[in-house]
Amino acid sequence: MALPTFSLDNQVVLITGAGSGIGAGIARGLGAFKAAVGCLDQSEDGAFETASAITAAGGRAVALTGDVRDESSMSDAVARLEREFGPLNGALNCAGVHDTSPAEAMTRAQWQRLIDINLTGVFISSQAEGRALIRNGGGSIVNIGSISAHIANRGLSQSHYNAAKAGVAHLSRSLALEWAQQNVRVNIISPGYTATPMAKSPEVWGQVKHLIDDIPLGRMCEIDELVGPAVFLLSDAATYCTGLDLVVDGGAIRW
Ligand SMILES: NC(=O)c1ccc[n+]([C@@H]2O[C@H](COP(=O)([O-])OP(=O)(O)OC[C@H]3O[C@@H](n4cnc5c(N)ncnc54)[C@H](O)[C@@H]3O)[C@@H](O)[C@H]2O)c1
Secondary structure, eight states: OOOOOOOOOTEEEEETTTTTTHHHHHHHHHHTTTTTEEEEEEHHHHHHHHHHHHHHHTTTTEEEOTTOOOOHHHHHHHHHHHHHHOOOOOEOOOOOOOOOOOGGGOOHHHHHHHHIIIIIIHHHHHHHHHHHHHHOOOOOEEEEGGGGGOOOOOTOOHHHHHHHHHHHHHHHHHHHTTGGTTTTEEEEEEOSSSTTHHHHHHHHHHHHHHHGGTTTSSSOGGGGGGHHHHHHSSSGTTTTOOOOEEEEETTOOOO
């Protein structure tokens, strides 16, 4: 029997939202697993900081500044990464924003900005990555969703965010089916409440701290606890997984 390999040795992987929080943590984790990592963020400083941390630890990384809403920005980033390290093998789309507003007070601009980044941005990123992976004979895309695709969080007025995350989940399943014959797998990681700048922002933290008591494991997710699920889905240990939604939430939505 051939044992599964979780190795990412020589895999070239693009990560969006790599300048902070979950994306930065997963990027560092993939670097430690020997992937060559393209660290993309709209924050030049953030992308640079994460790429520098990976190279300082002996890994391979390049900082890429880009906006997931912009098609040429994403195709340029893929091309730059491939020039640096060779053909793309995988991608993890983590860039996202958050805010809250009661639905009756939400402006069209507020709704549109969040949908543009958190949903359309995942499509534009996946499209640029998918084109390269199809050309390269296959690969793995992981989209960061959320438990907010499954539940409407108690006490948090974020209808745009919840709708975007539900969209990411079904978009990912759709791409998984469209690209299965081209050997491109597309899966979702749906984190629960994770200790990042986004979750610690005052408007979210005020409510999330009350929700923690309801998590069966009794605490928030640490960023590093998302590295294992990402390595699994990007590696050859997951060659038969596509269209999967891996919920990593300490049991929060199992009650
Ligand atoms: N923190 C949580 O509790 C939690 C839970 C579930 C899902 N998520 C999701 O995880 C992802 C990362 O969240 P986080 O908590 O690490 O947030 P974060 O704010 O720490 O990081 C988000 C990163 O995305 C980047 N970004 C934003 N808009 C961009 C754009 N248009 N183009 C390129 N980069 C852009 C930001 O500059 C930032 O570096 C998001 O998609 C979020 O919805 C977070």
